Amino acid sequence: MTQPPHDEPTAQSPEELREQIEHTRHELGDTVQALAAKTDVKARAQEKAAEMKEQAAVKAGELKEQAALKAEQVKAKAAEAASRVQDKLPDPVRERAVQAAGQARATTAQGLHKARGNRQLLVAAAAAGTLVWLIRRKKR
Template identity: 55%
Template sequence: MTQPPHDEPTAAGPEELREQVEQTRHELGETVEALAAKTDVKARAQEKAADVKEQAAAKAADVKEQAAAKAAQLKDKAGGLAHQAQPLIKDKATRVADQTRDKAAQAGRLWQEKAPEPVRQTTARTARWTRDNRALLLAGGTALVLWLACRRKR
């Protein structure tokens, strides 16, 4: 064993010496346990792995929370943009409908001006007959489709 440093007082009696020896044994036991723990590589690796796993789980929870918050923000923003765009879309649809109606009216006027009278009369009669006989035309079209379908199966 080594000698105590000169600045430490030595024991005055046997009882004090026993206490110093017991204290030294206790400290030596703690030192041996600490050294044994440092040399146990498997246990240290497991502790490190557990720490890393815990940190990764905490980081994943943070990222998940941030992603949920960002998704909520984007959802709110998209809803606001859709609400803002709604009047613009309605306005555009109204303009397109007006333009289509104007073009149809223009085409009708052009037809009235350019088509010969016999063609206009025939077209008008055909349109009236079609309106009056809608059910008959639907039945005939259905029969034609069925006949073609049956013929194709053969």
């Protein structure tokens, strides 16, 4: 055995030998750390879970953008279809539809105004209804 078993040349001085030993120690330490990391199943599983979570978040963002884009496309197509239907409606029918929509809005506004004006009455009626429900429920 005249040749050492590694690729590095033999040290010429004690200082070179110390440096080679220190270098070998660092390499060995790095190798041991790498092996320990590979055998740490819990840490690897956590890393994989974090990676999968990040990928899922990215995919969810992409899907959300795609859904928003599709929603806009559908909305535009619906508006276009409604416009075509309106264009095909005879004028008397269109006028009646506009009047009916206006009357529905007016009726809704009146009901809302009356409800706001009679809040105490509405609250009392709701309380009475709740009491009747509780009494009937208790009797069963």
